Each structure stands twice: as C-alpha cells, then as structure tokens.
Amino acid sequence: MAFWDLLRCTSLVLCLTLIAxxxxxxxxxxxxxxxxxxxxxxxxxxxxxxTITSDPQLTTASSKLEGNEAWIGLSRGLLSWQWVDGSSYYYTRWAKGEWMKFYACGTIRNRLWYSQSCGSKYYFLCYTGSPSSDCTLNPVPGAAPSMPAGSSMASPVSVPFEPAYTSSISGAMDGPLDASPSESYTSSLNAGMCFSYTLHLVLERMSWNEARNYCMSAHTDLAGIPEAEVQWTVSKLLLYSDAAPGVWIGLHKNRLWGNWYWVNGDVFNFSFWGKNKPSNPLSEHCGMVSRTPGRNFTWEDECCGVKLPSICLEEN
Known part of the structure; x- marks a missing residue:
C-alpha cells in the first residue's frame, strides 16, 4: 500500500493492520x-x-518472480493505464516502448513492466489476506482453468481495452471522406479545465495546407498531440486503417526561429519523434504520424506538398 493510500484510510490503525x-x-x-x-x-x-506504486513494491514483486514473467494488476482503460484496485497511476517502470504497444494487460519481468495480450497465459502475483490452501496449489495436469459459478472480479475498474474494431466510411460523396469510427478524448491541459475532443481520420490524400483547410471547414483544425494519452488515441485510430505511409497532423515548423509548434494552439510539451527525426530542416516543415510498420506511430517531418491522409480535431 502506497503512502497516498494511507491518506485515503479512515483509520490509521486499520490501515497499518491491512498493510501488515x-x-x-x-x-x-x-x-x-x-x-x-x-x-x-x-x-x-x-x-x-x-499493484506496484513504489520502489519497495517493485522490489517485493521482483523477489517473488524466481526468474518468471507474471501478470500484475495493470490494465489499459479507454484513455489510460490503470491499477485493478483503483490506485493512482503515477509510478511507472515500463520497458522501452512497451506502454505504447496495442495490448492491454501488464506483466513484470526483471523489474520492468511489459504490455501483453490479455488472453495470453502467465504466472501471476496476487495480493492476499489469508489465502486458502488452493491459492498457490498447482493445477491438476490437463485440467482447464475454471471460474466458480457466480464469481466476479474484485476490481472496481473496467475490463481492459484492447482495440479491435473495423473501419467503415461515411461522409459526403463529393468531398473528403472521414474514416469511422472516430476516437474521443478529454484533456485538462488548459488551465486545469477539462475539454472534450473528437479525432476524425480523413482518408483522402491532400497536401498539409489542403488538409488543414479541410479540417478547419469541416471540423475545428488539424489535430495536435499535446500529451501521451492523445498519442495513444491517434495510434489506436490508425491501427487498422489504410493510411500508409502516414497522416498529417497539426505540427508545423516556424521557418524563422526553427521551433516546432501546434497550429491549433496546444502547448508543445510532449513529443514522439521517430529515430533521427526531424531530419531535414531546410525543406521538411510539416509533421506527420508514421503508419509504416515497425515505426510505432512516431512523428516524422515531411515536405508540406506531399499528399497524405490526415487527422482532424473537433472540439465537442
């Protein structure tokens, strides 16, 4: 139990008893x-x-593994990773790039966390009170795992989210087509106030300026990616799309000062550039999200006249 969990307890004596x-x-x-x-x-x-929310808990978990990889209570919700008991998701120990993979359940191995398909089968680490004799009992060989009738998860959170949707097309036949479904998210980056947005994938290939003009006329603007959760939402939207080699976003370079900025006014505090990107400061002044396999939906600089699909932002 983390320090912040102690603050939520109504009785310090009760809390210390639970910890013990x-x-x-x-x-x-x-x-x-x-x-x-x-x-x-x-x-x-x-x-x-x-749940692992501190270095001591990480050490405890690692000491129990005996060289194995095991499930922990970490799963992905619609917008963020979350702990099964509702603990705050602030402390992280992801192996490089793992949090961005398109699986929704977490394991631990060698003091690092990994994203795995929730249907895979691993050993697992349990928090226990007074475990019954079959808590760690090895199963009968050949017996399939079963759940007691009427049992339910102790977790108060939602079932892990793994993206598995199909795309359909909607929109006016005489203009750019939006890919459906769109993806929505809520941001609280602007002075602590929450705002709701929808991202629309536009499959028609346009230059960066053409794409922005379309987004401003049909929605609000080209999409900015000011934080990691929006990057995940964009990646999820592109996962099963036919948007190779990538899509325009509202990322543009100031040719006078050389800095990159979001045209919709988002604060530029987060970046997800690909390896050795941006790479061409003289001719590539517009930003895109790569859809090329193996590049993990990272950002790239590109010539603004190249024809690509795009992602529009709509303020709800």
Missing part, C-alpha cells in the same frame, strides 16, 4: 489476466493482482 496482513504470492498457474484476477479474489483471501 497483505502479502504477495507468486501463483505458478498459467492463466489469462482476467482468470488470474478471479483466482486472486476467489482463492487468495479476497485479494487482487498485485
């Missing part, structure tokens, strides 16, 4: 993420998959 009672065990049964969390709840004293 909560143990961590490695269950050497290979289960999916959901099955593992059910097991922690049903067989390990009403526990959950382990």
């Amino acid at each position: 009672a909560r143990q961590v065990v490695l269950v050497k049964q290979r289960k999916t993420w959901t099955e593992a969390n059910h097991h922690c709840s049903d067989h390990c004293g009403g526990g959950t998959l382990m």
Whole structure:
C-alpha cells in the first residue's frame, strides 16, 4: 500500500493492520489476466493482482518472480493505464516502448513492466489476506482453468481495452471522406479545465495546407498531440486503417526561429519523434504520424506538398 493510500484510510490503525496482513504470492498457474484476477479474489483471501506504486513494491514483486514473467494488476482503460484496485497511476517502470504497444494487460519481468495480450497465459502475483490452501496449489495436469459459478472480479475498474474494431466510411460523396469510427478524448491541459475532443481520420490524400483547410471547414483544425494519452488515441485510430505511409497532423515548423509548434494552439510539451527525426530542416516543415510498420506511430517531418491522409480535431 502506497503512502497516498494511507491518506485515503479512515483509520490509521486499520490501515497499518491491512498493510501488515497483505502479502504477495507468486501463483505458478498459467492463466489469462482476467482468470488470474478471479483466482486472486476467489482463492487468495479476497485479494487482487498485485499493484506496484513504489520502489519497495517493485522490489517485493521482483523477489517473488524466481526468474518468471507474471501478470500484475495493470490494465489499459479507454484513455489510460490503470491499477485493478483503483490506485493512482503515477509510478511507472515500463520497458522501452512497451506502454505504447496495442495490448492491454501488464506483466513484470526483471523489474520492468511489459504490455501483453490479455488472453495470453502467465504466472501471476496476487495480493492476499489469508489465502486458502488452493491459492498457490498447482493445477491438476490437463485440467482447464475454471471460474466458480457466480464469481466476479474484485476490481472496481473496467475490463481492459484492447482495440479491435473495423473501419467503415461515411461522409459526403463529393468531398473528403472521414474514416469511422472516430476516437474521443478529454484533456485538462488548459488551465486545469477539462475539454472534450473528437479525432476524425480523413482518408483522402491532400497536401498539409489542403488538409488543414479541410479540417478547419469541416471540423475545428488539424489535430495536435499535446500529451501521451492523445498519442495513444491517434495510434489506436490508425491501427487498422489504410493510411500508409502516414497522416498529417497539426505540427508545423516556424521557418524563422526553427521551433516546432501546434497550429491549433496546444502547448508543445510532449513529443514522439521517430529515430533521427526531424531530419531535414531546410525543406521538411510539416509533421506527420508514421503508419509504416515497425515505426510505432512516431512523428516524422515531411515536405508540406506531399499528399497524405490526415487527422482532424473537433472540439465537442
């Protein structure tokens, strides 16, 4: 239990008792993420998959692994990663690039976190109170994992989100077509106030200026990516799209001062440039998100006259 969890407790004595009672065990049964969390709840004293919000907890988890990779209570919601017990998601120990992969459940290995498909089967780390005898009991060979009838996850959060949608096309036949579904997100970067936005993928290929003119007439502007969660939303929108080699976004270079900025006014505090990008300061002044396989939806600089699909931003 992290320090901030202590602040949420109504009784300090009760909190200290819970800390002392909560143990961590490695269950050497290979289960999916959901099955593992059910097991922690049903067989390990009403526990959950382990939450890791501090260095001491990371050390505890690592000491239990015995060289294995195991599920922890980390899953992806619609907009962000989250802990199964509702703990704050501030402390992170992702291996390089793992948080951006298109899987929705987390494992730990060698003190680092990895993103895996929730249907894969791993050992798992449980928080326990007073576990029953079958908490860590090895399963009968050949027996399929099962969940008790009527059981439910102890987690108060939603089921992990893994993108798996198909694209359809909508829009006027005499103009650029928007790819559906669009993706929405909420931002609180502007003076602490929350604003809701929708991103529209436009498949018609246009120059950067043409794309911006279209976005401003049909929506609000070319999309900015001011934070990591918006980058994830954009990546999710492009995952199953036919938008190779990439899409225009509202990223532009000031030719006088040489700085990059968002044309819709977003603050430029976050970047996701690809390796050795931007690479051509003399002729490539417009920004795109790469759809090329293996580039992980990173940003690239490109000549503004190149014809590409684009992503428009609409303020809700």
